[in-house]
Amino acid sequence: MIAFKQVEIKYGNFVAIENLNLEIQEGEFFTFLGPSGCGKTTSLRALVGFLTPSRGEILVAGRNVVNMPVEKREIGMVFQSYALFPTMTVFDNIAFGLKVKKFSKTEIEGKVRAVADKIKITDAQLQKNVSELSGGQQQRVALARAIVLEPKILCLDEPLSNLDAKLRIDLRRELKRLQKDLGITTLYVTHDQEEALTLSDRIAVFNNGYIEQVGTPYEIYNHSSSEFVCDFIGDINRLGKNILTEINTQLATSFKTDATGFVRIERCLTRARSGFAVLDAVVQDCEFNGILTKYTLSCMGETVKCLEKNDGYMFYKVGESVELYIDPKDIMQF
Template identity: 50%
Template sequence: MIRFENIEVTFGDFTAIPQLNLDVKQGEFFTLLGPSGCGKTTALRTLAGFIEPSAGEVYVEGKAVTRLPSDKRHVGMVFQNYALFPGMSVWENIAFGLRVRKEKPAEADRLVRDIARRVDLSEEQLGKNVAELSGGQQQRVAVARALVLQPKILLLDEPLSNLDAKLRHQLRQQLKDLQSEFGITTVYVTHDQDEALAMSDRVAVFNKGVVEQIGTPQSIYDHSATEFVCNFIGDSSRLTPEFVAELNRQSSHPLDPAANSYLRVEKASLEPSGGDAPAVPVAGTVVSKTYHGQHSRYVVRCHGSDIRLLVKEDGGAQPDPGSPTTVYVQPSRVLQYHPETGAALGSRPQEAVRL
């Protein structure tokens, strides 16, 4: 559906994207994820036609669109601040693109009301000024304005970043539901790892203009291809060589004590876990405990490592700070990286490659 082929983007002497090769499938919810300034929005704007690359080609449905103006690419875009017209009603905002392309008034009205219904905007809201709407309602107006033109591709540039945490959580599911209902190919930009993991079919993790890894949310999380991806996605504990050596002493699963090693917070436990692979017990001391409602967050010091882990509030082991305890770890769940290159040690999934 979408292909970036050897795309390079420069601004004067600065190279924002040195070489981007990326494919997005038809109907996919594909997320560009990374910290501020990593090149993800630049890639999105290149696809939209707002930025012309200095090298390479962008293809949509097999056709090169690199030199086409943005209004000829059949893409709809929702901006970070929504870019709604404050002096217009909701109806007028949604209909703006239809008027630009000189749609007949009766057909424009039908299309506006149909898309408003599908994004859960009422007849009453259509007559209101956009300034009278909540942040979530304004977001739906921005999405409706993009979708009413029936684009082949929907581009979303951090559309939830200006909302509070509760509304953000609620609306990300609504966005995903809308995308599934319309079946439209969607490219989403965010720096929020939780959004990326919860909403995406696949994710590309950017770092300084380079894609470090492409894969499903689960493969990105469980099999992070580089040390950068491991640290950017989720929460992990850095393991000392002494901790790794203790795991090796008790296990037949060999780990490299010289590698940079990490353990996801949910991969450690204060109780033996079931499953095929036995967990290795490692003695330690509770450093801290913080209560978070459904779970408590622990830090346990073992062999020089501060192991962060989560314990559900269901009556299990709940040791107090300062008391001895045992952390259980399956060595196969430890993520290890070359100390110089940052590349993952061992086998990696097919898509887990640095481009």
């Protein structure tokens, strides 16, 4: 459906994207994930048509679009800043693109109401000025304004970043539902790993203008292909020489002891499992966050974090000795 082929994008002499190669399938929810400044927005804007690559092709349904004007590309776009018309009503904001395209009054009325209904914008809200709405409601309007034009592709650049945590999770869920309903190919930009994992069919992890890995949330999380991905996508423990040597001795494994071993903190356990390495550890710190308690353990002169589900009491106190269980299958080395 969409293909980036050897795409280079520059700002003056600065090369923001050197050689982007990527294919996105029809109907897919595809996310660009990475830290600030790694080139997510730049790549998205080149697809939408706000930037022209200095090299390479961007294909949509087999057609190179790099020289096609923005309005011909049939791509809907929603930004972090809602970019609505502040003095217009919600209705007029949503209707704006339809008016430009010279739809009749009745058609506009019908389309705006249908989309408002899908996105849960009430009749009363349609008559309000956008400035009277909360951030979350404004972002709904921005989404409605993009969707009402029935674009072939929907591009969303950090659309939830300005909203508070609870609202972000509610809207995230709705966005996913809506995308499924519409079946629209969606490109989503975020620096939030949890958002990427929950929403996406596939994720491309960006680092400094390059893609480090493309895969499903499960693949990216459980089979990270580099230290950068593994570190960016979740909470990770770094196992050093002492622990790796001990694990090799106990289980006849062959981890490189002069390289770091990476293991997700929730895969480090304090209750017995067979086939796992068993290490003596001492609790250094407890961090209770409601659902889970994060324990910092000292183990063979190294620090290892682990998580326990909240069962209504604290499992361990600081200073207590515990056994740490690690499955060699969970250890990643690059």
